Amino acid sequence: QVQLVESGGGLVQAGGSLRLSCTASGRTFSSYSMAWFRQATGKEREFVAAIRWSGNNTYYADSVKGRFTIARDNAKNTVALQMNSLKPEDTAIYYCVAPKRGIIVSVSENDYDRWGQGTQVTVSS
Numbered sequence: 001q002v003q004l005v006e007s008g009g010g011l012v013q014a015g016g017s018l019r020l021s022c023t024a025s026g027r028t029f030s031s032y033s034m035a036w037f038r039q040a041t042g043k044e045r046e047f048v049a050a051i052r053w054s055g056n057n058t059y060y061a062d063s064v065k066g067r068f069t070i071a072r073d074n075a076k077n078t079v080a081l082q083m084n085s086l087k088p089e090d091t092a093i094y095y096c097v098a099p100k101r102g103i104i105v106s107v108s109e110n111d112y113d114r115w116g117q118g119t120q121v122t123v124s125s
Contacts, residue, residue: 029077
């Protein structure tokens with residue numbers, strides 16, 4: 001059973017930066033990929049970024065490419081999302097997620113069965 005706890009959200013002005021962190025417990029962290037999703041008020045949940053178990057392969061939504069960086073530390077069971085050049089449209093609840101067994105990387109929320117409680121990111125204009 002994997003448990004995920006996010007931290008690091010907050011309020012920031014447009015153009016600023018935030019770093020989200022997620023700590024995992026339970027299932028062997030280094031054996032599976034991790035991802036971040038987000039959900040803005042009134043909108044569907046969307047894929048943000050993913051990283052494979054080794055940390056050598058990363059994937060990003062077009063909307064955040066070049067601004068966000070996902071990284072992991074398998075020794076500490078953590079995955080981080082560094083968010084730079086934030087825009088008001090980045091405002092959302094951000095979720096750390098782990099995939100179902102057998103899924104390597106996916107942009108579909110249906111392929112993830114472990115979700116953190118979410119952390120609010122608000123970007124003011």
